[in-house]
Amino acid sequence: MRFETVLIIGGGLIGSSIARAARSKTQCKTIFVADTSETACKKITELGLADGVADGPPDLFAAKADLVILCTPSGRLATKAMSIMPSMKAGAVLTDVGSVKGHFVDALDGRVRKDIHFIPGHPIAGTENSGPESGFAELFEQRWCVLTPPEGTDEAAVTDLTHFWEGLGSDVAVMDPARHDLVMATTSHLPHLIAYTLVGTAIDMETVTRKEVVKFSAGGFRDFTRIAASDPVMWRDVFLTNKTATLELVDRFIEDLTALKRAIRWDDGDKLLDSFAKTRDIRRRILDSDPD
């Protein structure tokens, strides 16, 4: 056991899943959860997810915690980190689960207490559901968790946090924050933006009713609706904090889509065929790499 006492700030899907997993996989002795929503705190208490729950400032919990995990939307991470830091005990680890790392690391640059270990993190796991009742202990199993420790971070602390996530069932990868944000813009942020847009375009069609969209969704649309049902606040923050990479990806995507559109308009079947054939291979590689 690397951390006896863990404080989770933000008890939503991810935070409550960490609480469940840490307990069921015995990765700590004591779990505190803080959440600014009274309703969420009530639910967390009802579900028995924590040894202590706070809907106010969790400074007393922070003073006891060996590990503090920020599980709030990306936009609030830096503020939350700065407000909890003074209460943390020396030698403790401060981490987070935000989907964007560069923005958070930059915001805290030069402001982190020297006697704590700041190790940003991102478990690549989630569902389209939100709130403490949506979490489950298996969420992180066979999922990657990326850690982006700043240069000079104590290696023993990185090892401890790595073991904690491995204890929850994850594989851990260490990356540079900028690289993480670029890779995630490609494999996660752009797909989410596209799914939100596509579902929005479909339901805005004046000539096709929502009833028809729902009825005939099996043709491909349905897969997009799951992604487009993800937490709006979280995703707003992701796009605003990973702006540069997202905008670059969107531009490339529009370029590529416009080229296919032009091929359709000019009956260039060969171009379409070439484009569609090359995307089959990546699916096979994903299935081959699948641990399931």
Next chain:
Amino acid sequence: MRFETVLIIGGGLIGSSIARAARSKTQCKTIFVADTSETACKKITELGLADGVADGPPDLFAAKADLVILCTPSGRLATKAMSIMPSMKAGAVLTDVGSVKGHFVDALDGRVRKDIHFIPGHPIAGTENSGPESGFAELFEQRWCVLTPPEGTDEAAVTDLTHFWEGLGSDVAVMDPARHDLVMATTSHLPHLIAYTLVGTAIDMETVTRKEVVKFSAGGFRDFTRIAASDPVMWRDVFLTNKTATLELVDRFIEDLTALKRAIRWDDGDKLLDSFAKTRDIRRRILDSDPD
């Protein structure tokens, strides 16, 4: 039993699934399958899917069939229909499973024999896999099958074909070809084009390796790769034959995506939040309407 003898032209995913389902659900007595690919014919014979298999012109089968189902890619449907029609027996039904209906109906306008029943169809079912070995008897269960009979089609023949598809487990909807194509452009064709584009954009990134894309695909990308692994020939034909509706939808989609891109660039979080919040509802409605 509405049709004693059925001829399936094109024994791929859909054709071979119809053969399997028609037999296992006793919807006909005799099944013939024709396919221009020798390899496919060999596989169909090995799998025992038909009472007769032809890799040449299936005119002798057509002369015996009460129902002829064209299961070739959309681009070849009209040619196949015109070539098989002279051999068909009077009173038989000619249908298809193409994803686009207007193009096919227009191509045959005024050219259909008066003594057969021409009832275009589209089962909204499929997987990303192709070929006779990918089919399965349950493919059409609890899926919609749309029929688009031209004005003046014999109602008894429409009822017979409806019962046939219901016998395979489908729900049947009757629609106008143009309306079908517009609805499908929204719920199926645009989603496929977008998925192909997105996967293409990701694998073309010079700054992110394919290995990274595969490794971190769980963040949302993975869902797109399944759709983007669909049959390239079939989808090329879909976009080229449903050109007008597809291009209109793509234009709207690019407009909507550009608006979100602009909101990201100018930090308009409220606009993003509004857009993302409204797409959650449609997911709930799809799940509510789900028979599973």
